[in-house]
Amino acid sequence: MCSYIYKGKQQIFKPLIPHFIRPLTDNDRRGWKSNKKLKQWYENEPKLMAITESQSSQGQPMIKTVNFLIKDSAKVYLDYTFIDNGVVKVDYTLKVKPGLPNIPKVGLQMGIDSSYKNIEWYGRGPLENYMDRMYGSDVGIYSMDIYDFIEPYVVPQENGNRTDVRWMYLSNPKTKEGMLIAADSLLSMSAWPYTEENIEHAKHTIDLKEARFITLNIDLFQMGVGGNDSWSDVAAPLEQYQIKAQNYHYSFYLIPINKNTDPGAMSKSILR
Numbered sequence: 224m225c226s227y228i229y230k231g232k233q234q235i236f237k238p239l240i241p242h243f244i245r246p247l248t249d250n251d252r253r254g255w256k257s258n259k260k261l262k263q264w265y266e267n268e269p270k271l272m273a274i275t276e277s278q279s280s281q282g283q284p285m286i287k288t289v290n291f292l293i294k295d296s297a298k299v300y301l302d303y304t305f306i307d308n309g310v311v312k313v314d315y316t317l318k319v320k321p322g323l324p325n326i327p328k329v330g331l332q333m334g335i336d337s338s339y340k341n342i343e344w345y346g347r348g349p350l351e352n353y354m355d356r357m358y359g360s361d362v363g364i365y366s367m368d369i370y371d372f373i374e375p376y377v378v379p380q381e382n383g384n385r386t387d388v389r390w391m392y393l394s395n396p397k398t399k400e401g402m403l404i405a406a407d408s409l410l411s412m413s414a415w416p417y418t419e420e421n422i423e424h425a426k427h428t429i430d431l432k433e434a435r436f437i438t439l440n441i442d443l444f445q446m447g448v449g450g451n452d453s454w455s456d457v458a459a460p461l462e463q464y465q466i467k468a469q470n471y472h473y474s475f476y477l478i479p480i481n482k483n484t485d486p487g488a489m490s491k492s493i494l495r
Contacts, residue, residue, distance in 0.1 A: 224333075229309045229479035234402060236436035237334025239313070241269045241290050241299040244327045245381040246422040250449045252380075254458020257446075261324045267293050279304050296320045297468075306476075310493060314474045315443075323468035330411070330442025332419070337436050339393040339401050340369045342414060343486060346388030350374075354411075355447030355464040357386050364487065368396075369416055369437065379425040383413040384445065392486035393437065399483040404441055405490035406475035411442040443473040 225238040243264045251257040258265045269290040277285045283304050290299040302314040317329060347360040349367065351374050374382040385391075388410045394401025404412070415422065415438045417431050425431050447464030451457045459465070476493050480486070 224303060224311075227311070227477070227479075230481055232336075232400075232481075234335060234477075234479055235333060236336065237332075237438070239331055239333040241292065241301070241315075241317075242328070242330055242332035242440070242442075243292075245445055246379070246419055248380045248448055249378065250453050250458040254453050255449070255456045257327060257459070260459075261327055263293055263296075263323055264327055269299060272298075293319075293323065296323055306493075309479050311477045312474060313477065315472065317471045319468050319470060321468075325446070326466040326468055328411075328442050328445030329466060329471050329473075330440060330445070332438065332440050334434070334436030335393060335402050335439050336395070336400075337416070337434070338395040338398075339437055340416070341394050341396040341401075342367060342369055342372050342391065343394070344385060344388055344391040344412070345487060345490075346391070346409075346412070347386045351383050351413075352386050353384055353448050354386060354444060355449070355460055360386070362387055369393075369414060373415055375428050377428065379417075379422045379428060379431055381422075381448075383415060384411055384440075385413065386411050386444075388412045390486055390490040392480070393439065394480070400481045401479075402439075403478040403480055403486050403489060404439075404475055405478060405486075405493055406473070407494050408443075408473055410473070410475065411440075411444045413440045414438065441475060443471055 227234040269292050272291040273289040275287045279285050286303045288301045297319045300316040304312040343366040345364050348365040352360040390405040391412050392403045416433050418434045446466050447460035449458050449460040
């Protein structure tokens with residue numbers, strides 16, 4: 224999905240595409256070197272192989288896509304179902320064959336309006352948390368500016384993830400327009416005012432430059448941060464916090480909002 228215009232306003236500024244990697248953390252880069260051990264996921268980019276139109280069982284228009292990732296080994300199937308009032312349901316299915324290494328993360332990435340700098344979410348918080356760094360983070364409804372939402376590590380790297388997210392609403396703090404992401408399962412989500420490429424290659428925070436969009440990660444989950452040490456293979460996440468290469472499925476709703484609306488109530492109305 225590369226364009227999504229709601230009431231005359233473009234919502235997408237970078238296409239919604241399957242995404243399997245994260246900016247390397249200190250543990251990843253200096254420790255267990257995940258980009259080498261899991262290189263099939265780091266060195267391959269999804270390619271659109273097929274697109275078809277159809278209808279859902281309720282007669283709603285659908286677009287089905289097949290994304291080719293690793294030759295003869297991994298494919299992503301994305302189904303977009305168009306519902307009333309501009310709502311789009313996204314169904315994600317990953318199918319893999321045996322023999323692939325563990326996956327850094329299972330998810331999607333897109334760019335949304337750069338003015339959507341206020342973030343409200345129902346999930347774990349308020350600070351960043353990961354599957355192996357989540358037990359001190361309570362589930363609740365939190366709200367903060369994107370610059371408080373991210374974590375400004377001296378050496379830029381993966382940051383800002385929130386786990387067990389039921390919904391997340393990114394909005395313009397002045398107009399209250401925004402994008403709500405709601406799911407009937409628990410997601411991992413993050414947002415940055417920078418591109419992932421900028422984060423990955425920046426040596427210091429001064430090297431980070433605001434992009435023309437907000438990078439939004441809508442993931443089923445990503446691997447833990449590890450860190451029993453930071454200089455060897457022991458830096459890797461423990462086995463229970465890594466993601467096995469197998470089939471996965473999840474779904475969520477993209478809900479554009481152009482007025483001051485309660486995101487929790489809107490989520491309930493869509494998911495019921």
